[in-house]
Amino acid sequence: MATKTLHELSETMRKIDFCTLFTRTEGGALAGRPMSNNGDVEYEGDSYFFTYEEARTVSDIERDENVAMSFRGNEGLLGKPPIFITIEGKAEAIREKAQFEAHYTKDLDRWFEQGTDTPGLVLLKVHASRIHYWDGEEEGELTV
Incomplete structure (x- = not known):
């Protein structure tokens, strides 16, 4: 039974920079x-x-x-196991500069030197349909 809310998972995911897509x-x-x-x-x-086109x-x-x-979170306090989050969803490729501006941060300049003007830049949007998490002995599933 899921005890974490979508908001709680969002706060956890904010601290996890990388995922595997x-x-x-x-x-x-x-x-x-x-x-x-x-x-x-x-x-x-x-x-x-x-990403690039x-x-x-x-x-x-x-x-x-x-x-x-x-997604895999860092170890918790006192040896608490990390959180694991898996998400199933549908993806789309967006090529609209206004959407680039809405989601681009300066940290991305490392990979995209010309920012939102980088030739061949594409924004991927993944809309979740199902989220499953394991946090130590607690696990849950949410549908979005």
Whole structure:
């Protein structure tokens, strides 16, 4: 039974910079790659990530919008186990500069030197449908 709320999970996810985003390749295999949420987690079921147009992630999503994400939090106090969060959802590739501006942070300049004017920049939006978490001996599932 889920005891954590979506807001509580959002606060936890804000502290986890990287997740693994899984897509389905053209051949049907699962492909995972690390993605930074950059602290952009006012989480109500949507996650945003920047990438390049030529990344296989984009073509995978345009062929099959079903994706999964996996987050792992840091160890808690007094040896408490870390939290694990998995999310299933649907993804889309966004190419609108106004959306780039809404989700871009200066920390991304490390990968995208021209900011939101970087040629080939794409914003990925993942809308969650199901969230499962394990936090020590507690586990739960939410639908969004």
